Amino acid sequence: MYSNDSGNTASFNSSPAAGGASLRRAFSRVYVEETAYAYPRTERILEKLSADTVIKIRDYKNIFNRPNQAAALQKRAPAVILAVLKPPFLYPGAAVCQDFGERHFYYTSCVMNCPYDCEYCYLQGMYPSGDIVIFVNLEDIFTEITKVLTKHPLYVCISFDTDLPALEGLTGFLKDWAEFARNNPSLLLEVRTKSAAIQAISALPVLPNMILAVTVSPEPLRSRFEHRTASLSDRLKLVRTALLEGRPVRLCFDPMIWTPDFETLYGELFQTVREQLPAGKLRDVSVGTFRISAEYLKRMRKNRPCLVTAYPYTNQDGIYGYEPERVQAMLGFAAKQLEGMLPKEKIFFSEDLPKGVL
Ligand code: SF4
Numbered sequence: 041m042y043s044n045d046s047g048n049t050a051s052f053n054s055s056p057a058a059g060g061a062s063l064r065r066a067f068s069r070v071y072v073e074e075t076a077y078a079y080p081r082t083e084r085i086l087e088k089l090s091a092d093t094v095i096k097i098r099d100y101k102n103i104f105n106r107p108n109q110a111a112a113l114q115k116r117a118p119a120v121i122l123a124v125l126k127p128p129f130l131y132p133g134a135a136v137c138q139d140f141g142e143r144h145f146y147y148t149s150c151v152m153n154c155p156y157d158c159e160y161c162y163l164q165g166m167y168p169s170g171d172i173v174i175f176v177n178l179e180d181i182f183t184e185i186t187k188v189l190t191k192h193p194l195y196v197c198i199s200f201d202t203d204l205p206a207l208e209g210l211t212g213f214l215k216d217w218a219e220f221a222r223n224n225p226s227l228l229l230e231v232r233t234k235s236a237a238i239q240a241i242s243a244l245p246v247l248p249n250m251i252l253a254v255t256v257s258p259e260p261l262r263s264r265f266e267h268r269t270a271s272l273s274d275r276l277k278l279v280r281t282a283l284l285e286g287r288p289v290r291l292c293f294d295p296m297i298w299t300p301d302f303e304t305l306y307g308e309l310f311q312t313v314r315e316q317l318p319a320g321k322l323r324d325v326s327v328g329t330f331r332i333s334a335e336y337l338k339r340m341r342k343n344r345p346c347l348v349t350a351y352p353y354t355n356q357d358g359i360y361g362y363e364p365e366r367v368q369a370m371l372g373f374a375a376k377q378l379e380g381m382l383p384k385e386k387i388f389f390s391e392d393l394p395k396g397v398l
Pocket of ligand 1: 154155156157158160161162163200201202203233234266269
């Protein structure tokens with residue numbers, strides 16, 4: 041099931057029991073690469089989808105990379121494609137992403153594309169399609185990570201190009217990642233989400249090296265731009281539950297979107313967080329303003345014009361963002377709001393702040 045914009049539903053298929061009818065409604069078509077049939081996950085996922093027709097294909101790229109697709113329309117009822125991931129399995133963290141002081145920062149994409157539909161999502165500039173590709177050979181990623189771990193520890197973000205908690209009822213991937221993390225303590229995982237997938241998260245073991253990173257936005261901006269995502273109050277419920285269970289939780293005020301009433305909207309958001317969360321228990325907090333590669337922004341403006349991408353951003357070394365004074369004002373505002381909520385070493389900003397701001 042998709043969460044709706046009223047926020048009444050927790051998240052896309054957050055319940056492991058959800059399946060059958062709801063999943064049939066969520067996905068328009070199901071494609072499977074020939075080689076993916078050799079993996080038990082394919083059968084498990086197909087059972088949950090109970091699709092009337094499954095289309096066998098040679099290579100997911102023949103569907104996913106077709107020219108002239110209407111990705112924004114496809115997002116409304118995406119196809120799901122089960123495929124086998126080929127190397128590389130790990131990518132160095134992108135310059136626009138925060139590394140939280142981790143020296144060996146990587147990310148991996150075991151799923152490409154997201155069941156949610158944020159208007160400002162960079163995936164629309166990155167992928168030619170709105171369909172969701174699920175790679176069933178997690179073991180190959182695990183083998184690669186195991187090799188790298190013999191040389192040094194790793195920090196790996198596994199839910200950047202998708203929302204794994206939202207898809208857990210279908211894929212069960214977080215359970216597999218948790219098992220792998222449990223056996224590899226020098227691996228630190230980050231699982232980012234805009235869901236309220238409490239059941240999916242609570243079913244996982246509590247591990248010090250698996251961070252649940254929940255993004256929060258002011259509710260008026262969420263309902264305007266972050267279609268189908270869980271409401272702010274439902275996301276905060278997920279955070280409270282995860283903290284009570286003893287999980288390491290990261291709260292992400294990232295990306296912050298500028299609007300003429302920025303201070304009112306974000307002031308209310310920070311106040312809600314102060315009132316509703318035991319902030320001192322958070323592992324850390326990330327704060328960042330909207331920023332995006334120039335190449336992605338160009339495609340997004342062409343394919344899906346929206347208020348966020350229409351802003352006259354400033355290009356700095358191939359990355360578009362707000363003008364430096366505005367970035368400093370937005371980050372400075374957030375810094376003031378966060379003062380006293382948690383130690384400053386636990387607050388990470390997308391850019392340095394002037395000395396003495398926090
Ligand atoms: S939740 Fe994240 S990955 Fe999913 S559509 Fe929104 S911005 Fe993109």
